[in-house]
Amino acid sequence: MKRKEAVRFFSAMVLISLTVALSACSGDKQGDELSSVITVGIPQDIEDSLDPHRAVAAGTREVLFNLFEGLVKPTSDGDYIPAIASDFTIAENGLVYTFTLRENVKFHDGSTVTAEDVKFSLDKCADTGSGSPLVAAFANISEVLILDEKTIAIHLFTPDTEILASLTTAIIPAANASPESNPIGTGPYLFTSRSPQENFVVTRFADYWGDKANIETVIFKIIANSDTIVMDLEGGSLDMVPRITKSQSDELSGRFNILEGTMNLVQALYLNHAVPPFDILEVRQALCYAVDPFEIMLMISDGKGAEVGSSMFPAFTKYFIEDLNNFYSFDIEKAKQLLSDAGYPDGFSFTITVPSNHTQHVDTAQVLVEQFKRIGVQANIELIEWETWVAEVNTGRNYETTVIGLVASTFTARAMLDRFHTDNRRNFNNYSNPDFDIALENALASADDLMKTFYYKECLRILTETAANVYIQDLPEFVAISNKFGGYEFYPLPALDMAKMYIVD
Amino acid sequence: MRYTLQKLTTMLITLVTISFLVFLSFHLIAGDPATKMLGTEATPERLAALRTEMGLDAPFLVRYVRWFTAFITGDFGSSYSYNMPVSAMIGDKVPITLTLTFMAFLLIILLSIPLGVYTAKKANRLIDRIIMVVNQIIMAVPPFFAGIILTLVFGLILRLFTPGGYVSYKTDSLKFITYLFFPALALALPKAAMAIKLLRSSVLAEARLDYVRTAYSKGNSTNQVLYRHVLKNAMIPFITFLGMTLAEMIAGSIIIEQVFGIPGLGRILLTSIANRDYPVVMAIIILIAFMVLVVNIVVDIIYGLIDPRIKQRDFLSLRSLERKQRKSKASFGKNVEKMPFFRTVKRLR
Numbered sequence: 001m002k003r004k005e006a007v008r009f010f011s012a013m014v015l016i017s018l019t020v021a022l023s024a025c026s027g028d029k030q031g032d033e034l035s036s037v038i039t040v041g042i043p044q045d046i047e048d049s050l051d052p053h054r055a056v057a058a059g060t061r062e063v064l065f066n067l068f069e070g071l072v073k074p075t076s077d078g079d080y081i082p083a084i085a086s087d088f089t090i091a092e093n094g095l096v097y098t099f100t101l102r103e104n105v106k107f108h109d110g111s112t113v114t115a116e117d118v119k120f121s122l123d124k125c126a127d128t129g130s131g132s133p134l135v136a137a138f139a140n141i142s143e144v145l146i147l148d149e150k151t152i153a154i155h156l157f158t159p160d161t162e163i164l165a166s167l168t169t170a171i172i173p174a175a176n177a178s179p180e181s182n183p184i185g186t187g188p189y190l191f192t193s194r195s196p197q198e199n200f201v202v203t204r205f206a207d208y209w210g211d212k213a214n215i216e217t218v219i220f221k222i223i224a225n226s227d228t229i230v231m232d233l234e235g236g237s238l239d240m241v242p243r244i245t246k247s248q249s250d251e252l253s254g255r256f257n258i259l260e261g262t263m264n265l266v267q268a269l270y271l272n273h274a275v276p277p278f279d280i281l282e283v284r285q286a287l288c289y290a291v292d293p294f295e296i297m298l299m300i301s302d303g304k305g306a307e308v309g310s311s312m313f314p315a316f317t318k319y320f321i322e323d324l325n326n327f328y329s330f331d332i333e334k335a336k337q338l339l340s341d342a343g344y345p346d347g348f349s350f351t352i353t354v355p356s357n358h359t360q361h362v363d364t365a366q367v368l369v370e371q372f373k374r375i376g377v378q379a380n381i382e383l384i385e386w387e388t389w390v391a392e393v394n395t396g397r398n399y400e401t402t403v404i405g406l407v408a409s410t411f412t413a414r415a416m417l418d419r420f421h422t423d424n425r426r427n428f429n430n431y432s433n434p435d436f437d438i439a440l441e442n443a444l445a446s447a448d449d450l451m452k453t454f455y456y457k458e459c460l461r462i463l464t465e466t467a468a469n470v471y472i473q474d475l476p477e478f479v480a481i482s483n484k485f486g487g488y489e490f491y492p493l494p495a496l497d498m499a500k501m502y503i504v505d
Numbered sequence: 506m507r508y509t510l511q512k513l514t515t516m517l518i519t520l521v522t523i524s525f526l527v528f529l530s531f532h533l534i535a536g537d538p539a540t541k542m543l544g545t546e547a548t549p550e551r552l553a554a555l556r557t558e559m560g561l562d563a564p565f566l567v568r569y570v571r572w573f574t575a576f577i578t579g580d581f582g583s584s585y586s587y588n589m590p591v592s593a594m595i596g597d598k599v600p601i602t603l604t605l606t607f608m609a610f611l612l613i614i615l616l617s618i619p620l621g622v623y624t625a626k627k628a629n630r631l632i633d634r635i636i637m638v639v640n641q642i643i644m645a646v647p648p649f650f651a652g653i654i655l656t657l658v659f660g661l662i663l664r665l666f667t668p669g670g671y672v673s674y675k676t677d678s679l680k681f682i683t684y685l686f687f688p689a690l691a692l693a694l695p696k697a698a699m700a701i702k703l704l705r706s707s708v709l710a711e712a713r714l715d716y717v718r719t720a721y722s723k724g725n726s727t728n729q730v731l732y733r734h735v736l737k738n739a740m741i742p743f744i745t746f747l748g749m750t751l752a753e754m755i756a757g758s759i760i761i762e763q764v765f766g767i768p769g770l771g772r773i774l775l776t777s778i779a780n781r782d783y784p785v786v787m788a789i790i791i792l793i794a795f796m797v798l799v800v801n802i803v804v805d806i807i808y809g810l811i812d813p814r815i816k817q818r819d820f821l822s823l824r825s826l827e828r829k830q831r832k833s834k835a836s837f838g839k840n841v842e843k844m845p846f847f848r849t850v851k852r853l854r
C-alpha cells in the first residue's frame with residue numbers, strides 16, 4: 001500500500017540522514033596540516049574600536065599590538081626600542097625629543113611612512129578638543145614639528161622622562177579615512193578579515209621593516225563559552241589560549257605547554273573613601289589586617305599569584321616595593337583592636353560590588369567575606385554586569401567597595417598612580433590625601449629620573465600607610481600553547497606578540 | 506481578505522510595541538555604548554564628548570523616533586562595537602541560525618511522527634513502555650546539557666566531530682552542515698520527545714471517538730483507520746505544538762550556539778546586549794519577533810488546509826460567536842447551558 005511505503009520512506013530518510021551526517025563527520029578528522037596557521041582563543045571580540053588610538057580594552061590592545069607600532073615599541077622586559085624611528089635624541093633641558101624616522105618603513109597598504117603621518121597621529125592623540133587628549137601624557141606636548149622629511153621634533157611644556165612610554169602610540173597613515181573599520185599600521189601582521197563574534201584574522205606583512213613573522217596566518221578566535229576551552233584545545237580547534245584558569249590547565253594533556261606568568265595588575269578591595277566608615281583610617285587598616293592574601297591565592301588559584309602591598313605590580317621592578325607587602329601582615333587581634341578604637345567594637349556591614357564576568361574577582365570577594373567575618377564585619381556581595389560596573393562604580397562612584405584589578409594603560413608609574421590624586425577624574429576611590437597629591441605632583445614635575453622614582457615610591461608608601469585600599473595580589477596568568485608552537489613571551493603590558501612565535505619541528 | 510488585513514495590522518502593532526519596549530529597556534538600564542567603549546578610561550568629559558559624537562546625547566524619544574524612521578526606510582544603522590552596518594553584520598549570521606533551527610525542526614519531524622504513531626499503535630506493550638521511559642528522560646534534559654553530553658560522547662570519546670571546530674558556510678557548506686548536526690540534535694531532542702508523547706496521546710484520544718468505530722465497521726484495517734482517519738485529526742494539536750516549537754527554537758538556538766561555539770545570531774545578540782549596542786539588538790529582536798509571527802500565521806494557514814472547518818470559525822467568526830453568546834447569556838441567564846456550542850464542548854471533554 002501507498003501509506004506503508006510512506007512510512008518506510010520516512011524511516012529510511014531518518015536512517016540515511018543519520019548515517020550521512022555521522023560518516024561525513026568522521027571524514028574530516030584526519031587533515032592535520034601545518035600550513036603555518038595558529039588559532040588563538042581570545043575571551044572577547046574587539047568591540048571598542050579597531051582604531052588603535054581609541055582602543056582601550058586590554059583584550060583589544062593585546063591583539064592590535066601585532067598590527068601597529070609607534071616611534072618606539074616596548075620589549076618583553078619593559079624597555080623601549082626604536083621602531084618607526086631609527087633613533088632619537090633628547091635635548092639637555094628635557095623639553096625636546098627629536099626622532100629620526102627609519103628608512104622605508106611601509107604601511108600595510110604599501111605606502112611609506114612619512115613625517116606627516118607621524119605628526120598626524122601624534123596630533124590626533126594630543127588634541128584636547130574633547131576635553132582631555134586620547135593619550136593623557138600628550139597633554140604635555142606643546143607642538144610637533146616636522147624638521148625635514150625624515151626628522152620630527154616633539155616639544156614639551158615640562159620635562160617628562162616617562163613620555164617615551166606614551167610614544168609607543170600607534171602611527172597610522174594620515175590618508176586613511178576610516179581607521180575604525182580599516183586598520184592600517186606598520187606592524188608585522190596585517191588585518192585580513194573579521195567576522196563579529198567569530199574571528200579576527202591577520203596575515204604576515206611581507207614588507208615589514210624588521211624581523212618578519214614566522215607564522216603566516218594568525219586566527220584570533222573568539223571563545224564563546226569558557227567551559228569548553230579544554231575541549232576546544234584537545235579537539236584541535238584552538239592551538240593557544242592565554243589566560244586559562246588553574247583548574248583548566250590541570251585538565252589539559254601533555255600535548256600542551258602551560259606557561260605561567262602574572263597579569264600585571266593590582267587586585268584589591270577598592271574602597272570608596274567618601275562613604276562611611278571607610279573615611280576612618282583605623283577601619284581601613286583593620287580590613288587590611290583581616291585579609292590574608294595567601295589564603296585567597298590558595299582558594300582561587302591553587303596558591304599561585306603574587307602578593308602586592310600597594311598600587312604597583314611586581315613585574316614593574318623599578319617601582320615595586322616588596323617591604324610594603326608586610327606592612328599589614330595578617331593579624332586578627334590587631335584588626336579587632338583597631339575596629340573598637342574606631343568606634344566599631346561590634347563590627348559593621350557593607351557591600352562588595354563585583355563585576356560578574358570576572359570570575360577571579362568574584363571568587364576573591366567570596367573569600368574576603370569569610371575573612372571579614374572573623375573580625376565581626378559582615379560583607380555582602382553584589383554581582384553586577386560589567387557595563388553597570390563601569391557606569392555605577394567607575395564613573396558614577398556610587399558604591400561602597402569593589403574588587404577589581406587595575407592595570408597600567410602604559411608602562412609607566414603614572415598610569416598606576418595618577419588616579420589617586422584628589423582632582424583626578426578617574427579617582428573612583430574618592431581618595432584624597434594632601435601628602436600624596438604633593439608627592440605625585442613632584443614626581444610628575446621631576447626632570448630627573450632618580451627624583452621621579454623617589455617621589456613615585458613615596459606615593460606608593462603613602463597609599464599603603466593610609467590603607468587607601470585593601471591590596472591583595474597580582475593575579476597569576478596561565479597560557480596554554482600546543483607543543484607544536486614555541487616562542488611565546490610575556491610582556492608587562494597587554495600584548496600577544498605573535499610575530500616571535502614559531503612552529504616546533 | 507479582512508482576516509489577512511487584521512492579521513497584518515496585529516503583526517505591525519506587535520512589532521512596533523516590541524521595538525519601543527526594547528528601546529525603553531536600553532534607556533533604563535545602566536551604561537551605554539560610550540561607557541562600554543571607554544571602560545575604565547571613562548571620565549565624565551570623555552564620555553560626554555563621545556556621546557555627542559555618537560548622537561547619544563539627544564532625549565530618549567527623539568532617539569527612538571530617529572531610529573524608527575531610519576529603520577522603516579531600511580536603514581538599520583551601524584553597530585557601535587564593530588563599526589559596520591547592522592544589515593551586513595546580521596545578514597551574515599541569519600543563515601547560520603536559520604539552518605540550525607530548520608535542521609533541528611526537520612529532526613523533530615523525522616523523529617516524532619514515526620515514533621509517535623508507532624508507540625500509539627503499540628500502546629501499553631513493552632516496546633511502548635521502554636520508548637516512553639526513555640522519552641521521559643530525554644524530555645527532562647535541557648538542550649544545553651544535552652549539548653554538553655553530545656560533545657563529550659561524540660566529540661571527545663567517539664571523535665565524530667571536532668568540538669568548537671565550526672566551519673563557516675562560506676568556506677565549506679558541507680562541513681558547515683555536518684558541524685551543525687549535533688547542535689541541531691541537542692536542540693531537537695527534548696522537543697522531539699515532547700512531540701512524540703503529544704502525538705501518541707493525541708492519536709490515542711482520537712482512536713476512542715465514535716467515527717473510528719464507524720471506520721472499522723466499514724471494513725478498514727487498523728492501518729487504514731490510523732493513516733486515513735485518525736492521524737489527520739490527531740495532527741491538529743501536533744501542528745500547534747510544532748508551530749510553537751519552531752518559534753521557541755529560533756530563540757532557543759541562542760543557548761545551543763553558546764555551547765557549541767557557533768557564531769550565529771544568538772551570540773551577536775548576547776554580546777550586543779552586554780555592549781549596549783542597541784542598533785544590533787533592536788534589529789535582531791525585531792527579526793526574531795517577525796519570524797515568530799510569520800510562523801504563527803503559517804500555522805494558521807496549515808490548520809485551514811488540514812481541517813477546513815477551522816477556516817469557518819476563524820478569529821473573526823469566533824469573536825462574533827462569543828458576542829452572541831454573551832448577549833444570550835444576558836437575556837437567557839442560566840439557559841446558556843442549552844446552547845448548542847457549549848454542549849459540543851462538553852461532550853468533547
